[in-house]
Amino acid sequence: MSKKYVIGNWKLNPETQAQADTLAGQISEQAALSRCILGVAPSFVHLSSALIHKSTYWVGSQDVAAKTATTGAFTGDVSAGQLKSLGVDFVILGHSERRQYHAEDNRILAQKLQCSLQAGLKVIFCVGETQQQYDAKQTLSVLDEQLSVFSDVLQQIQGAVLIAYEPVWAIGTGLTPTLAEIEQVHQYIKDKLNQLGLTAHVLYGGSVNAKNAAQFASSPLIDGALVGGASLTAQSFLDIAQAFEQAFE
Numbered sequence: 001m002s003k004k005y006v007i008g009n010w011k012l013n014p015e016t017q018a019q020a021d022t023l024a025g026q027i028s029e030q031a032a033l034s035r036c037i038l039g040v041a042p043s044f045v046h047l048s049s050a051l052i053h054k055s056t057y058w059v060g061s062q063d064v065a066a067k068t069a070t071t072g073a074f075t076g077d078v079s080a081g082q083l084k085s086l087g088v089d090f091v092i093l094g095h096s097e098r099r100q101y102h103a104e105d106n107r108i109l110a111q112k113l114q115c116s117l118q119a120g121l122k123v124i125f126c127v128g129e130t131q132q133q134y135d136a137k138q139t140l141s142v143l144d145e146q147l148s149v150f151s152d153v154l155q156q157i158q159g160a161v162l163i164a165y166e167p168v169w170a171i172g173t174g175l176t177p178t179l180a181e182i183e184q185v186h187q188y189i190k191d192k193l194n195q196l197g198l199t200a201h202v203l204y205g206g207s208v209n210a211k212n213a214a215q216f217a218s219s220p221l222i223d224g225a226l227v228g229g230a231s232l233t234a235q236s237f238l239d240i241a242q243a244f245e246q247a248f249e
């Protein structure tokens with residue numbers, strides 16, 4: 001039976017190192033999970049807090065340099081090699097907030113994907129349509145375009161690809177698609193990457209919380225969750241993880 005993944009995207013939170021330290025410490029005291037892999041992705045400055053408390057969870061970054069996987073004259077950047085040597089396990093790429101506020105397009109994302117894979121980081125690659133695209137029934141064509149990045153890096157990918165399907169209109173809004181809609185999209189992503197010879201684990205993201213997690217966890221097509229707001233409280237984050245853990249029983 002394949003693993004489930006519950007990943008917390010802390011975004012630009014919390015404000016202080018002491019708060020990051022407390023949150024990471026509380027998450028590290030989790031009850032043992034045998035089937036669910038937990039991960040947290042703090043901002044760069046809080047990576048050390050997550051790494052100090054690292055027990056069984058993965059630690060990820062929310063961004064990585066595009067121009068090099070190692071070192072160079074790139075002021076303000078943090079490379080995949082630096083992250084790897086720090087003990088970081090994965091990087092989140094393609095998040096809609098990076099696409100929107102930092103103009104990250106397929107060209108930049110392909111470079112970041114390549115650098116991350118070269119340095120041996122796992123990648124959680126986010127895709128998803130806006131409200132307008134959803135209303136215009138363009139979800140699948142938007143995904144085709146966003147997933148085309150993988151055609152460039154096929155040779156570098158070993159093992160499974162982790163994709164997070166995050167409809168932009170569901171992020172931080174309390175809105176979610178129906179389970180049937182999510183399942184249809186997840187099946188589409190799996191089939192699409194399968195045609196490229198890749199196996200995809202597809203997580204759902206967008207307003208996942210401790211109350212609705214069990215519903216998502218019940219679907220064999222949902223391989224986990226990428227959680228924003230609800231990952232900032234250890235209790236709700238761990239409740240979501242428990243929902244995925246128990247979905248197997």
Ligand code: PGA
Nearest residue numbers: 171172206207227228229
């Ligand atoms: P949310 O964010 O859970 O707060 O909706 C999810 C995300 O942006 O990854």
